Amino acid sequence: MEYATSRHRRRRAGGVADRLADRLAERGRVGVVRAGDPDVPDRTTYTVGDGWTGAGPDADVDDVLDDLARDHDYALLVGFPDARVPQIAVGDAAVEDPALRVDPDDPDLDAAVEAVEAADPFETLSSLVAALKRSPRADYAGAIATFTGRVRALEDDEDEWTESLTFEKYEAVAAERTAAIREELEARDGVLDVRLHHRVGRVDAGEDIVFVAVLAGHRREAFEAVEDGIDRLKEEVPIFKKEVTVEGEFWKHEQ
Template identity: 55%
Template sequence: ADHSAAPATADDPDTALSLSGDGVWQGRGVVDGFDDLLDGLAPDHDYLVAVGYDRLRLPTVLLGPDADAADTPGDVIATGANADDVDLDAVVDALDAAEPWITRETLVRRVEASPRAERSGAIATFTGRVRTRDSPDDNRTTHLAFEKYEGVARDRMDRIADELTDRDGVLDVAMHHRTGVIEAGEDIVFVVVLAGHRPEAFRAVEDGIDRLKDEVPIFKKETTEREEFWLHRRDP
């Protein structure tokens, strides 16, 4: 990432991002944060390499004699004194196995590309997020941590999506549940339904999130300002 571009002038957009001919991203103006940048790029790009960032919750390659994997928020997939010490094939394999950066817009674009989209008149979405507290007197939740049986969880979400898509009027369904540490106020889960009309779209979205919570083996640990605890477990 190259942040050396000149600041925006009065005639420029508030935020400008560009990719130079030699593959360097340049940015100027106001960017809310790196997560927002990733959210904007994710629907249209398969990969992004962020150079010089070590505080992101992303698959990370650490280089240098003082690299500290224990102090890195992302999953460290390789370390080395320099680039020559890194097995690139192993890095590629680790990236392919990593959870992709999925946003609600990613899933909306996915269902919009359905061959059945020309019959649709509605897209309904549900977004679950980390609630800070249930009431004003509750201890503040700082973050949640999610773990799942990866293969089983994906298979069950696919089965739920397929069964909802079999309903009359439902044309396509996409869903995604994030794992790892998710901070207060951040998004956790998305359900997106493409349908002919809004009634079947809304019903499928509600049933989709209810079934995901009931049927997909996901473990959730909550951390508040005072304690941390597992909320529930489901067998695979």
């Protein structure tokens, strides 16, 4: 009975996801990622905007999201309650603190679209580099330089092990200041396009936190803009982090 109930809930969630995907397809390219059948564990299926479907036992949801982020505007996950994305709970699905809960028979798709649009964008280094390569000014570029900041577990051999960092930011102010940094970097001679992204929420040890990617005519301009970009992000954008170590936890400013 547990198995049958689980499959029934997944079908209901899948139906809502399909209807939401149709609505989002009016705004951009959509990828739908589905957890595998319980009889075939660890199998992920995903469908891209042109109808192509793929599946594999070794597919990891983060890897699939990384692939989709390069050339999709939206991705919907069905059956991944622990994924690091905002959750839309269908009916009485056991989802902790969902962004939205909808009726499976009469879902409020307008509210679901609003919840998707309000979510922090899912970006990876690959998706940002792909965006730079699609830049209208890419024909003038001879270099792409990047920086990736990650959660460091240890400072030295005597340090306490850091399990995770949790990031929060003043959304409106952070967005305004990040946009100003990008605009000023792009105004430099030789810099053609810039992408900046800082994750929010919990980030575990070894995972990526922040990305800076620069498209430039030559490597020197690219390297200098990347260095200045990450320095200014840390100094000017109001981001706070909670560090969780094996001994306890504490908040501090990102700088």
